[in-house]
Every structure is written in C-alpha cells, then in structure tokens.
Amino acid sequence: MKKLFFCLLLATFILPVKANEGMWFLMHIERLNYVDMQKMGLQLTPEEIYSINNHSLKDAIVQFGGGCTAEIISDKGLVLTNHHCGYGNIAELSTEENDYLNNGFWAKNHKEELKPDNLSVRFFVRMDDVSKRMLAQVNDQMSEDEREAALNKEMAKIQEENSEDGKYTVSVKSFYSGNEFYYFVYQDYNDVRLVGTPPKDIGKFGGDTDNWEWPRHTGDFALFRVYADEDGNPAEYSEDNVPLNPKYHLPTSIRGFEENDFAMILGYPGRTNRWMPAGGIEQNVEYAYPAWVEASKTSMDVMKKYMDEKPQVNLDYASSYAGIANYWKNRQGMIDALKQHKTAKSKRKAEKKFKKWAKKQKTDKYQEVMPVINKYYERTNESSEHRNYLSLLLRTRIATVPYRLGKTTEYYLTQNEAKQAEILPELEKEISNLYDGLYLPLEKDVLASQLHLYAKKANDIAPMVKEVADNNDNDADAWQKYVDDVLENSIFKSEETFRAFLNNPDIEELNNDPMYALSNDLLTRYRAKSEEVKEWDDKYQKAFRLMIEGMREQNPNEKYYPDANSTLRLTYGKVVALPKDPSNDARENYYTTLKGTVAKYQPGDEEFDMPKKLIDLYESRDFGQYADKDGYLPVNFLTDNDITGGNSGSPVLNGKGELIGLAFDGNIEAMAGDVIFDDELQRTISVDIRYVLFLIDKYAGATHLIDELTLVK
Template sequence: MRKLKAISLVLLLCLGIQARAGEGMWIPVLVGEMNIGEMRERGFEVTAEDIYAVNQASLTDAIVRFGNGCTGGLISDKGLIITNHHCGNSYIQQHSSVEHDYLTNGFVARSLDEELPNEELTVTFLRRMEDVTERVLAGVNDDCNEAERAKQVRANINTIVAEAKKDTHYEAAVESFYYGNQYFLFVYEIFNDVRLVFAPPAGIGDFGAEEDNWTWPRHTGDFSLFRVYANSENKPSEYSTGNVPYKPEYHFKVSTEGVKKGDPTMVLGYPAVTTQYVPSYHIEMLRDLIYPKVVEIRDAKLDVINRYVEDDIKIRIQYAAKHSAIANSWKRWKGELKGFESLRAVDRKRDYETRFNEWVAQDPARKDKYGNVVSEYEAIYGEFGKYRMAREYLLEVMGARGIEAIWLAGQFERLLQLIEQGKDADQINEEKDFLKDLLDKHYKDYSKDVDRDIAVKLVEMMDNDLKGEFRPAFLDLIGSKFKGNHKTFVDELFARSIFDDQDKLNELVAKIDKKKVKTVKKDPAYRYFSDLRGVFYNSVDGRFKVLSNKLDSLNRIWMSGLMEFDTAKVFYPDANRTMRLAYGNVKGYEPRDGVIYKYRTTLDGVMEKHNPAVYEFNVPEKVIELYNSKDFGPYAEDGVLTVCFVADNHTTGGNSGSPVLNRRGELIGVNFDRAWDGITSDLVFNTELSRNISVDIRYVLFVIDKWAGATNLIDEIFPG
C-alpha cells in the first residue's frame, strides 16, 4: 500500500501542469505544487497562498458549505453569504404561504431585524486540511486482506479525527482520495444560526425553471442572500436574538468589471461526487439498467405534480422544493444518457481497457498485480447491476419523494420498537417530540391528492417491474383482492390508513401504548412499508454492500494501475464533497454542426422569453419597466446588461452557489448549473462541450439595487 501511495504522488506532482483546458477539481493545499504555474501562465495573478493558507487569511476562508449540498461565499465583513436561489429554495419555501408568497414575489430584509431564521440550516467553514496518508495507512501492508486493511484504516482514522477535535468545538473528517490511495484530514467549524436576507422573485431567481434547467443559453438570476450569525465571541451558537453578524476572516471583493471571452476564471466550492475513472461496465450499467428506469419513475411523479401545481397556488408552494429535487436529477440523467451515446462513452472506455490489458501483459510483475482487474470488473458488474437497480427502485418508492404516506409510516418504526421493548420514558418522549415536529413540517407541504395519484402510478409500475426476490408481498393483493385494479388498491390504502391524517397521528403520538402499537402495525401504509423494507434489507442491501466493497477494493488497484499505465494523463482526484478548486476560461461552444453558442446572455434574452401566461417565464413587472427605460444603473456595458455567462471550469453538483472569481480572486459571478451538451462531465469530461453556467454578479447587483431598492445591502457590499 505504501508503494502505491508513493507512485500516486510522484505521478501527480510530475503531471499536474498537463491538464486539459478546464478539466480537473484540485485540492487547495496542493495548488502550489501542482497548479499555480499553469494558472500564472493563463493570466491569474493570485498566489498559492492567496488561495489556501493556514497562517493567513485566504480565498478558501470565504467559502462555506451551504447546508448539506451547496456552496456559498462571504461578500461582506458582516457575514453576508451569496449562494444560489435553488440552494435556498427549500428555506424560502418554508417561510412562504399563500398570504406571503416569497417564492413568487421574492423577499427583502431591509434591516437585520427583518432577516428570517432557518431551522436546521448550517454553514460550514474549512479551517485546515492536511495529507494524513502515512498515518492512515500505518500498519497496512501487502499481507493484509481487505477486512484487515479496512479495520486498520478505520482505527487509524478514528484516532486522527479524535486528536483533531480534542479540546475544540471543531468537527473533523478524514476523506479518501483515489479510491484509498491517499487520505486528507479536514477540520471544520459549523455555524447554525443562518438567516434569510434576500430572495429574488421566481421570475428572476427561477426564471425558466425546469424547462431551461441544465441548458444554455440561460437567463436565470439564480442567487439568494443569507447571513451567518455568531455569539459575542464570534463563535457558533444556536439561534438567539442576542447573536450578532459573524465577522469572517476573509470575504470576497465584488468586481463590477465584468467578463469577456477568454478571461481566466476559477471556482471554489464543494463538488459532490464524480466518477471519472470507472470502467466501461459501470457506464454500461447506468446506460442500460439504472437511468432508463429511474427516469421513467420520475416521469410518473412529475406528471402528477405538474398537473396539480398548474392550477393550485397552495400546492405549487407546498411542492416547490419537492418538484425541484425530483426534476433536477431526472433531467441530468436524461442528458447523460444522450451524452453516453454521442460520446461513445462505453466504446471509448472499452478501447482504453484493451490498451491497459495489452500493457499489463507485457510484464510479469504487472500481470501479477493487474492482470485480472478488468475481467473482475466484468464479473462483478454482471451481478451488481441488478442489485443497484432494485435498490434505486425501492428508494424511489419508499423514500421521502416517493409514496409519502408509506414513507411517513416508516418514520414511526423506531417509536413502535421503543414501546415494544419497554424502553424508558425519556427515550420514548424524545422520539415523540421528534415525530411531533416531523408531522408539523410534513403536513405543511403535503397534499393527499398528489400523494394518492403518485401512489397509483408507482404501484402500477412496481406490479409490472418487481419480480422474484425483489417483489414486496403486498403487490400480490392487487391481483387476488383487487382484480388487477391499481387505483382501487391505492384508494383502499388511503381510506383505511391514518398516515395521511395529521390529527389522527398527533393523537396517536400523544396516547400510544403497546395496544396501539399492534393497531399501527395493522395499518396498510405501515404494512406496505414493512414489506418494502423487508425486501430492501433481506434481498437487496446485503448483497449490494458486499459487491460495493468488492468494487471499492478493485477500484483502488485499478487506480494505481492506471497511474502507472497512462503517464500522459493527469489523474486529478474525483469529487468527494471536499473543497476543490477548478479553473478555466470564459468561452462559448459549438454543440453541433452549424450551431454556435456565445459566452454570455443578456436581459434582452430574458425579455424575448417573457410569457405572462407561463409561470416560469413571467418576468416581474418592475424588471420590464427597468428594461424599457434602460435603467440599468452602473451594471450594464454599452447599454447591455449581462445576465449569465459560461466557462469551461470543471464543476458538478455541490458547486451550486460556488463563487466564480477573476484573475485577482474577485467575485464576478455565482455558479449554478452545467450545460446539457457536456453534462456527462461527471464521468467523461469533454473539453469542447463541458461548460459551467454562472449568473453575472452585475445582474445580481442590478436585482438587489434597481429591482428591490435594497440600498442597505449595496452599501454593505460596497462600504465607503
């Protein structure tokens, strides 16, 4: 193992300057060794220490992980955070109602007192990171089997994390890179008093909605503002009226200089997951098994939700965040399927694997280490695909975005167990409090009609698709009791279950005892949840984990072999939800013959798309007035207001909300999406097509200043 690690680092440091334009998600602490030379050649003026440093303020100090899945950036010395509208969408929605529809009309806090707290929202700062590979792999050698290796690595990681957290309020994590060939320690500070400051209306912040999602050209002002608060010592604190705006170590200077074609740009943030080095069999599995079916399932869900939200304002507000969550991956999967074909992704991977095997065969030592890797991949994926498919399917049905009544029934499982096991009252009351809070949140955003109609579609699909060991027992009732009528089956489920009725559930939580536990277990929603859960754990999850572990072990060997084999390739680490730097240039692209996409869009394009009859394309009246009068303030160039721009920075999910910086490290935009044509960049990066989409900071300022008249925020961003 130590030998593999040494090979990895030597190759990385030698090859770092050979990256293709825009490709790569780089580790900030290694930028000085691997990237800064090329960055200077591209025109960047920042130093490695400007980007990341332990003993001085740096750009990474102004980056936050926003919630659990986005990024944000500090833009004032009073803790003001900019992120995407779609990252703040669920929190904006929580504050919205028919009477106060902040989703549609926007929200502006004109003083600190008007800012809105957000339960469960956190922002996380990276305080330091370091390579701990040698410490993690201490005691690991070639004589260890996989179980022994995993046990030793886990013990070493636990020790490192405990030491990092000792006598501090910090959190820490050790993350694996290159499938276990390298490890880094990350130390974090987490703040949990984060308040909503500004949200543009849907006609700006969600302009184009799902129709335009993942596409270019784009005209969305996808931003929102929040503020992080701290106690009097500038430390994290639970929400309190006595908290004060956090004073950051560093915040971004906002530039109104604008962008032009060819400008160097960099993106800092927390990209989620990429899998650049998977074998052909992985992509084949996604193409032939996984994506077509999960797209079909989400088609069914979206068909129902779309039908209701068109005519019902209350349901549109209730299901705004759910709709976005369902639709986002749905459209990405469709784009990746298209990209797999157009890029011949499987064939290209197969050709690469053939060349790898030919190289391996030339040397006995290589044959001993890598001779069976590709054939083992083929064998494992031959079985793994069906378990991954079953797992994805069941989670789509029984998860929070599936049949909600069945999901909610599953949330009562722990309470029932505690009562049956005779646990002490404190444990039971704690679980009751959790469920009371859950019920309030759930029913605020729940429609029985939507849930029932989704259930009809999903039950019919399950009845047709799930066979043998993956088939839950309740599906057989459809034929034996309901003569194959899925709607009648679902109607009886909702007629007999209490899991679509908040009042009955509140009463149950208050008065539950062992006798009522037996009654709950007879409830059809709970029985169907139990059937689904039984299939998941008894027939799917165990084998899925065994095969996943085999793939993890094989991936580590494969990664090491690739680094030895392909000495002309840069092996940057896959994204794994840790902070990364990507850099590239502002540029358009040509998606197909005869089509040229420019690098920017303007407010002219917003007005061209304006359609007051279509919710997602209805431009706010004030914006129309400003456009007609050409009242753009200082944010336009030659009378033209830029809205969005594209560059070839390598981004993925999790980079939503990432600050986009110019050559001097100043904020020029906020990343919010990728272009459909290069959407396969999580698995196959295409230099000619892969583009990240950002909202221009000048459009953001125009909305804050000219649309909202929020001079308090403009003065804060540009003090003095």
C-alpha cells in the same frame, strides 16, 4: 450548440489533463497548478488562495445547506448563493399570505431577516494528508469488511485528535477509491437567515425548458446572512446573535470581463465518476438511468396536477418537485451524451491497454482486475434497474413516514417511564417535521402510480408488492384502491391520527398497521443483499481500488485529481464563447443580455413570465453602474470550468480573486462530464454579478445591501 462537432477525449487517466480540467485540492495548487494558472492570468499567490495561518480565499467559501456552495461577500456575514439552492428554505418560509417564493423578499434591516429551520453553512478550516497513517492499518489479506473496520477505527482517532473538544467537525475522506486519505476540519454555523430573494419569475426564469441549456437568462441567486454569538462563535438561533464578522469576504468586481479572461471557481462539487469503468457506463445507460427517468416523470406528472390546483400545495412541494425535475433532465441528458459520444467504447479501449500493461508487470497483482469488474457489472445490471425504480418510489413521503416514525415509536413503547419522558420531545419533533406540508391526496396518487410502475418494470420486487400485483393483474385502478384502503385504515394517515394513537398507544396495533407493513416491506427490500451480492460487492471494491492504483502506476508522470466527493475544490479555465447562435442577441456568444431576457417573455407562462418592473427598467435602460461599457446589461455568461452538482452557488473569480459571477448550471451537451471530461464540451453557466447587483439595487431597491459590499469599479 447541439449541432456543433465535438471531439471526445479518451479517459482522463490515459491522456494528459487539459488546462481547464480537474477539481483540485487547494493544498496542492502550488505544486500542481500554480504555473499553469499564472500563465492563464492568475495574479494571486497560492498563499492568498489557501492558507492555514492567514486569511485567504478559502475563508470566504462555505458549503451551503449540505448540498450547494455559497460565498461570504461582506464583513457582516452576507452570503450569496443560487436561488435554487435556497429554494426549499424560501418555500418553507412562504405562505399564501406571504409568498416569498413567487413574489420575492427583501429584508430592510437585520431584524426583518427570516430564520428557516435547519439551515447551516460550513466553513473550511484546514486539511491534511493522512494516507500513510491510514494505509498502515490495512493489508492485502484483509476482507473488505475487515479493511473497512480498521480504517473506520483510525478515522475516529484522527477526528477526535483534531476536533478540539468538539469545536470543529472533522471528516476523514477516502480518495482514489481508498488509495489515499485526507482529513478536513470544518466549523459549522447554524444560525443562517434569509436576507433577500428575487421572485421565482426571475430566480427560476426559463424553468425546466431552459434547464441545462444555452443561451440562458436566469437571475439564479439569493442572499442569506450568517449569525454568531458576540464573540463570533457558532451559536444556535437567538435574538441576541449578531452578524458574523468573517475572516475574509470576497471583493465584488463590476468592471466586467472579456472572452478568454482567466476564471476560477471554488466550491464543493458533489460527485464525479471519472474512473468509472466501461461496464458501469453501460449499466447506467441501459438499465439504471432509464429507470430513474421513467420513475421521475411518473412522480412529476402526478405532483404537478395537485400543485397547479392549490397554491399552498405548490409551495409545500416546490422544492421536492424541482429536485426531481432537475435530475430527471440530468439523467436523460446523461443517457443521450454517453451514447452519442460512445464513452463506454473509449473507456473500453483504455481498459484493454491497461490489461496489456498489467500482463507485462513482474507481479500478477492487476491481471484479474478488469475481468472481476466486468463480471460484477454483468451480475448487477438488472438489480441497478430495480434499485432505481424502488429509489423513486421511496421518495414518496408517505412511503417512508410509517417506517421512520414506526421504528422510533417501537423503541419508545418498549422503554420505562423515565426513558419515555426523555425520548418524547424528539419524537414529537419528528412527527411535526415528517407531516409538515404533507398533502395526502397527492401522496396517495404518487404512491399508487409508483407502486404500479415498480411492479410492472422491476424484477424481484418486494413481497407485499408482488402479492398485490399478482392478485390484481397489476391493474392501475386496483393499486389506487389498495393505497386508499391501507391509508384509510392506518394510524399514519395524518398527523392527527398518529398523535391520537400515541395518546393511547398499543404496540400490537402498530405492528399490525397495513401502511407500516408496506413501508417496512419496501425499506427491507431496498436494503436487502444476498450473500452472493455481498461477495461480489467485496470483489468489486477491491478490484476497482486496484484498477485506479494500477492505472496511476501505468502513467506515473501525469497529474491526477481525485473524483469529487463534496470536499472543497478549485477549478480554473477561461471565459469562452461558442459559435454564434441566432437565438442569442449578444454580439459574442459567451454572454446574454437583458434584451434577450425580455425577448423570451411570455405573459402568464409559468416558465417565461416576467415582473413588469423588470420590463420597465429594461425599456427605460435604467441599468445604473451595472451596464457593460458597451451599454447592454449582462445576464449570464460561459466559462470552460470543470464543475458538477454541488458547485451550484460557487463564486466565479477573476485573476485577482474578485467576484465576477455565480455558477448555477452546466450544458446538456456535457452531461457525460461526470464520467469523462471533454474540454471542447464542458461549459459552466453563471449569473453575471452585475445582473445580481442590478436586481438588488434597481429592481429591489435594497441599496443598503449594495453598501455592505466591497465593490471594485
């Protein structure tokens, strides 16, 4: 795939939007997309996709855990999402004795389903445009702080008006950098339980090696269930809760599909930056992303050493490691893709056209936009590098635990006895949460390594870090000794030492604690902004908003979609094939098979090991009703849908709105896709729903779950 020649498109605000480009609001589908979607194979009406008064597809799509997407697939609240989306919850529920992460888990009935802490799903109820109302609160004479204050005040009113006395969560969001505003109404359910997960050797087959690559052979799925009170309302966990009877659940198709068949995806894409100027791209490629990549690898190397030594440490840090590893490869892929396709150069051409257009306008409103934006990036290049080194340092848990606990404890100790009694339960809970699964030897080594890297590579570093580095020539061994010393003499060394302090508290001891001082120093530096930086931030925000406004005026006949920001969107395209790849045994290179999965099998390998039962099922060809009409068992497939992070777990639907797959990844060649869309490059990698059902039925023997589904044969 990497050897193919691809034609990079210019920025989305200059050339027409391609048929498969865009992350669209559901309320705009009828006006902007419906005709195109019908031509491509959609058989539903807009009302069947998004309706306020009647059930529709949107009622089956949920935001899962705040950072992924999932879908309701039965009338008993059964939820399907990615294995990697549930990874942290599965790891949390696992122990050395019951290692669900590595061995899998399948509840035989509702009573066996497991409740992780703090897992919720969010249902989308409705949305509406409040742009006129919001923009009436601001004017061009306001500073950015004044503008933000006025907008926040109006947002609070809108949220209050639509919450129905707290029944719903309401969020007003800015789009096109403050040129439009919409509010979104949600309903949250907090009792969500694990129903089933394949073992890691299936759910994460291929590991980091195959991540962002094609061909893929991963069974990246997990099942959960939403519970409610007897009336179907959200309720905190209780044994009396019952499975939710949802407004709508997706029918599941096992009929298969062909190349060029229509495919649409509904989900919660996290973030894109399609309007990012050339200066921002250059900053990321040259400064910000290289720092992220280097700092991520530093943490990963240390973590892996301890995770390989102790199974419980591996479970406790599995989710954290996976998250760092995912973005490590993502950021390196972004660097390579943006450089290879000269994305900044393409953006720069578009910006020059915009500047020429701006000079021809009757107003000078847009003439200083690009000079201000370019100057901003020049002034912030080095600080973006610094911020990324420091960001990864602060991902070390022990670096932030003292700050978080210390600030709460300071407040607690200054209150009267009655107030302390009120605060103490929450403080106790926070202590348990922050120290849960924390392994001090790993934490100390990661912290020492990150401090050494930060002091070596970043500019204008935190004062305490600079002092230690200067006094020891930034020696790696000296950093290790420093971390050992400050933690040995700290009340934050362990949950036991902190609780001992809390039993006999002394605010002076807290304020003199060396680890608390270091943690404060790092967080203070991370949040610090000089008056000059604040001034340039304000200039940039205004200029960026005007740039988008002006570019939309420049091309008034184009269809536009806003950047992703974790709100529900729809993207549509087709099942697509790539040129034949000798590493893929499939007849056409838009799908992979179980045969290809077994061909990758490496006994004992962390990434490519495989359960013997799966091999036995392959050798006996016991595929049941899930085999393709040509006899093979499909595993993964490709579409050209426009997705990004947050779409993990999103349903892939055919033209009838039937579930055919589960999106879980993109391709490394399209890493520039968050900044600039290329319809030749952009690919979504999904698990074929037939492979999911095969694993539930034939591998796990959980036929009772198959019986819940609405199967379309």
